[in-house]
Amino acid sequence: MRDMSMFLAAACFAGLVLKLVSVYFGSIACFAFSKEKKYPPAKRLRKMAVLAACRNEEAVIGGLVESLKAQDYPAEYYDIYVIPNNCTDHTEEAARQAGAKIIQCTGTVGCKGDALHQAVEQLMKEDYEVFCVFDADNHAAPDFLTHMNEAFDAGARVVKARQVAKNPYDSWVSGCYGIYFDLFHLFFNHPRAVCGLSAKLVGTGFAVHRNVLERLGGWNTSTIAEDAEFSSQCAELGERIWWAGDAVTYDEQPLSFRVSLTQRRRWCSGVMQVAKLRLPVLLGKFWKGQEGDAAMLLLDFIMFLIAPFTQAVSIVPLGLVLLCKGLENGWGNALQYAGSGLLLYMLAMMLLAAGLVWFRKGKKPDWRMGKAVLLFPLFMASWLPLQIASLCRETKKWEEIRHTGKGVCRKEGLGRLSQTPQTL
8 A cells, every 4th residue: 555655646746747847838828819919011121031951852842932933022022042952853953943043052961950051151141131941842822921021020030930731631641730730820829929939930931030140150050950959049049939820831741640750750859859959058048047038938948848858758657647546446447547538538639620620710611621630639649659759769860751742732822732632
């Protein structure tokens, strides 16, 4: 009985520590349904450099360039640059034919951050005020640059746009990505904009003001998660990453669950890699006594970097609770307890996914996402083993994810991007 009490006490303590992180993020998520801020029309135009680092993206780079050339932003105020690196196909020729300018990389390029470093170093010699970053498989909504310029006119110096799945109907996996992005924007990015905190800057669809890059001495990241590393640098500077929900990028998602696991494992490992590199710096700066908004930005990003580790070890208190249940009431009751919790989780995730897909205000129910809704609990649950695997073994090498350019884009002002059949 004493041993069982010790197990239970240990489980409660571990669970309490992990719950503190959940309570922090949950309290911010409560602002999810606050009215979204709209930026007023900009009073002036800013000259922008639009960058896309590419590795074997011949199939999709032309589509990105064409969508950027179709912007309603005046053509004389932006230039499109493609940065091919380590390519064994005709990415450069396809980009040039579509109308992009080419920046040649020299020396070793091991990751996207290396390519961006060289491009920014060259372009900082020009008169660009804003630098936008895309992935090669993206398409930009026609008013993307206009909305980003509005955010900068309102005072932003780093801006993240809304990321939408380009091919949500091609498989249940790509559909789950679409639901996940909507969920993340609703409960993470939008509430943070309301609270004056930073949006999550993923590696595409964001823009940076020249002054920020000057303070940082250019683009200087070394990990496979250049987006999280750059975000940590912004937090250290006290620069908030603004959220521009009206600026939309469409991003091609994997169709295979196996490929999805590979991609998301890299994301998880990359954030943990950044945490190990940058947490000591951020914690040191925080404890030195930052004040006001700068302190909150630091704290928020510190919590973001801690979150993957807490998710990975969350299995420990759960395991201890089940062990206690088994020792006290028998293993049959423990399994019943676990099964009930799993069933509640699955129902909650499916209802949440259904709410986002079928019952969004002002939009008709989209029944083509049926498989994605039903399997969304599996997609979300798979983050846990990925976090555990990343904690045990770090992914240090960037692995190529092939893009085809196929898929049916969810229409939100962009139009149809391909003619492939819908599978949902």
